[in-house]
Amino acid sequence: MLRCLLMIWFLTFPACRATAGVIAPGEPAGPAEVWVDAARRGAADGSRERPFSSLSEALARVPGGAASVRVHLAPGRYPGPFVLPAGRELVGAGEGSVLYGAGTEPVIRAPGGGLLKGLVLEGGGWGLDAAGPVRLEAVRFRGQGTGAVRVETGQLKVVGGGFEAGGPGAVGVLLGGGARAEVRGATFTGSFRRGVEARDAQAELESVSFRGPLTALYQEAGRVLLRHVSVEGGSEAGLFVQRGTLRLEDVTVTGHEFGLQSMKATLEGRGFTSVRAVRAGLALVGSQAELEDTVVLGSGGFGGVSLVASETVLRGLRVDGAQEYGLTATRGRLRLERAILTRLTTSDGDAGDGLHLRDARVEVEGLVVREAAGVGVLAAQGSEVVLREVSLESCREAGVWAETLARVTAVGLEVRGSGGPALVALEDGVLRVDAVLARDNAAGLVMADCQGATGVTLGRVSGQGVVRETGAGLACVSSSSP
Template sequence: MSTRLLPWLLVLLCACSRPTSRPQPQAAAELWVDGAASNGDGTRERPLRTLTEALARPGPKRVHLAAGRYEGPVQLSEGTRLMGEGPGTVLAGTGPGMTVVDASRDTAVEALQVAGGDWGMEARGPVQVHAVTFRSQARGAIRLAAGSLEGRSLRFEAGAGSQSRTCSLLDTTLPAEPPSTEAPDGLGVLVEAAAPGDAAPSLILRDGVFVGPYERAVRARGGATVRLEGVCFQGPRMALSQEGGAAEVERARASGGAGTAFSTVEGALTLVDVRVQGHEYGVTANRARVSVRGFTSEHATRAGLGLTATSGLLEDVAVKDAGSYGALQLTASDLEVRRFRLEGSREYGVVALQGRLRLRDGVITGVSTADGVAGDGLHLRQVEADVDTVSVQGAKGSCVLASQHARVTLQKARLSGCGLAGLAVDTQATLESRNIDVRDTAGSVVLAIEGGQLQVESLTAKDARGELVSTDCEEQTRVHLRHVDSSTTRGLRSPCVQLDARPRAGTPQP
């Protein structure tokens, strides 16, 4: 190698070994705007007069917006942070079809009010929105079409009078609030990809309030993900409408609406510490997965929870004064319910049709139809059910009914004040039970008709005013009793009744 080439090789090697310098992020410029001031240079002492001029400045910027009214539309370019002085700083939309704020990625809006417009904000995240009030939009407050949006301490108002309404998570009771009489209209937040095939957006809302007659407070579609934490809904017809995707709701309250409070179709829904007052249903799910831990529904006009073709686990569920569709209405689902309390339901406590069901540690009280002549605690039809440790009190019909080919196992049940029967089986259903305590029944202790088969081991029956066993002995109807302690023996002589051990009857009445 020529010695004249060596210096050039050394220079080349040194250049390749030098670290590549990375461009430093450009510092955000600080700008001040005050519509009431004389036009200045944008400093705190000499603010700009128009927001448009501030937003036209290149590069990332932090714009401080004084109280006053600023007409939209407002375009926020990447890296812009817009900060107001509270609700007195108003971004207003007056033109037809206008979006008041268009927020692209890496932008933020804080401490102001967005009023009017077709949409209050259209966002393509990441976008942050803090301490902002959205009021009186024609179609919706926020439309999130891409990326993520994180909102904190937001207030959404729809309809006349919403400014004066309050909604608090601190209430320890759920007062009876009638649904809004205003016609529902528009959305609070729509979370949906701008075009089919685009990545689904994600929404996080913390400590927010929706008041007034929104059709849907939050609507998530097309696989979007939503997390609502510490959110209060007072007046929207629906609090959350989810179609696909995943939604998590924690520490939420919904009241004053006429539709379903929380609805999911083909999605995954998680509820933690959620309370619903009124509404048609507290929760509905169709072809979905649900996880519930701590849920209360009061005064639902149809049912506390109505779940169809749905799987999941429900824990610590309380339903009071549900309508004629039952406290829990379960259809073709695979569910486990633990630690539940159902009070004052009309028609049914739990009604399950098809599918599989596991019930653990529950109390059902006061089930009655409007005329006071019927109402079942557990109404199980065409379902495979495993029930353990339940108490049913004051069911005007049967405390436990297995019907229409149902296959039910029941153990450690305490049944009292049953109107028609303590345990009932019909239409070729089977009910296998053990450790059953039946008290103060107006009708039969056990009832089997129309090919139903009933087995009871370790039955205690006290204060029964009807028969111990009532059966038609038709088709394959069978009753098999073992270890019975009863105050009556009426019905034991029926030909389809088998008794393995003689009952210890306090007052035999053959």
């Protein structure tokens, strides 16, 4: 019995000692809290009951040597400028807590980052000049002469709040090459020169609206994502990107000179819409793009979509009410799938084409052109074009037109109601058409000048069979039908 008791004692006692020696981890200490009230007078220690009257004093004092301090600002106006030490948080009472500056100094400098919440920053050259990790929650900026927020390096996160322009030369948010930014649920209003300017930065904007900036996004290099973004009220390009990568998801630009303009950039995504662009909804120069579900509603003299020396894939394109052209492509390559181009007009009677292609390599599958003031598809200057399952209806001048060394191959082509012929070949243009249905075209099936290398080859033609020639007869028009 004694041996059993001793064994139980030896087995139990060390376990009790070991348990007693463990120190349970405590909850991490939160930031020290300090209160400030601009209307307060008298003795103060920064407590809720005896708040400081000066924000500068609160920022300078560190309660008990705390590594992080949360400063609560009562409603009132607090004159700056301020320097926010690392580990400081400023929490205001919303629109009533105003930090303001005069002259060209930033209202707040935050070289080590920080948190701002429920505040208004007013005036100054910059509202906030920051580095390090910066978080803004429900913060409003207004009246800055140079710009609202500048972050050259570090991380910026914006949740809610807004940016109001202080003048036509100001920038809403400026991101430098070492910056990464997330902006969610914010608004940019007024005549900012640029709403967001990103230079070799990484940025993501989600559920953001721009109302009035001349250009909502100005991007040089870097990578930017726009998701659920709306832009309107500006006079320059709504979105501009140069040499960078821009991804679009559900983005609408109303008005502006161009909905989206790019130079030597990469574009990707789906759901871009341009409404009433002064020049063009989409204008790409020397760029690479793969876009789905693009819509252009109304556009000016550069047409709905303008492509120059670009490698482009467009799936699900809709253009309605464009002036001059539905889509123009000069040099470069284009793959177009599932496109509808309607109500295309011209100001001088010499344009209004659905597709206007010059020196381009183009593949089209599933195209509808309806009510075009010019030609349904015009290929010129050595373009190589392949058309599959294309319907051209009520095109005033012609259905398909090949000229100046262009070569067009079409399989599954329907041309109805043209004010001219269904097919035109001039000036060494070559047409090879198989499985074509042509009806109610005012000038018949084919018009060709039959000079030089001009040639038309027809296979499986149904509907209209009238051939109209100009020049030297019908020698250049042949049939491949068995």
